[in-house]
Amino acid sequence: MHLKKEVIEKKMAQAKIAFLIAQINPHFLFNTLNYIYYTIVKDSPDNAESIMILSKLMRYSSDIENAEETILLVKEAEYVSWLMELYKIRLKQNFIMSFDASPQAKEWKIIPFLLITVAENILKHGLISDPRHPAxxxxxxxxxxNLLITSLNKIKKAIDPSGLKSGLANLEERMRIFYDNQASLEYKANLEQNFELRIMIPKTFKT
Incomplete structure (x- = not known):
């Protein structure tokens, strides 16, 4: 019994240490990124700006762990804007993507990573460098x-359309559970390598 108690206490101590590390690491990371930003901002403003945006993106991902079931859509829209800025810095004039959100839509609450998943699907699989076919x-x-989220983009030639479904399949399942089969997620890729997506969430889920 004494040995068992020692084992339990040891595991409890290890769990407490792991918890403290988990709490400290994000702050340490953000402070380090801020330090790097101020160190290089004069000599390399583009790289410094990339680091600051990366810090914002990681902070959002960290904060979302403690979020409620839903989050303000405007927060996810900010994340998408930061993500696009990161691509603009990297690709410069070769980044061709538009993002438009109406003020009314930004007032909605949605399940976390809904809009982000859609945006990342475009950035990962879409052709975002052709002015003839802007994403x-x-x-x-x-x-x-009702809330409508739509996207349209050309698919990268090297991408197999069947590979587009992994992240969206996870989103579709989460939407089905949370919105009780009342919301819809539809997407398709045609022979012209166009990828279209449409999400509809009924107005009853606005808040």
Whole structure:
């Protein structure tokens, strides 16, 4: 019994240490990124800006761990804007993507990483460097007050369309559970390598 108690106490101590490390690491990381930013900002402003944006993206991902079931859409829209800025810095004039969100749509609450998954799907699998075929991401309310999220982009030639479904399949399952089969996620890739996506969430889920 004495030995068993020692083992339990040891595991408890290890768990407490792991918890403390988990709490400290994000702060240490963000402080380090801030330090690097101020160290290089004069000599390399583009790289410094990339580091600051990366810090914002990681902070959001860290904060979302303690979020409620839903989060303000405007927060996810900010994340997408930061992500696009990162691509603009890297690709410069070769980054061709538009993102438009209506003020009414930004007031919505959605499940975490819904909009982010859509945006990352475009950035990962989409052709975002051709001005003839700009990637488009739009958020709006329809005439009935439902939330609509749509995207359109060319698919990279090297991408197998069947590989586009992994992240979206996870999102579709989460939407099915949370929105009780009342929301819809539809997407398709045609022979012209166009990828279209449409999400509709009923107005009853606005808050």
């Amino acid at each position: 488009i991401l739009t958020i709006a309310q329809d005439n009935e007050g």
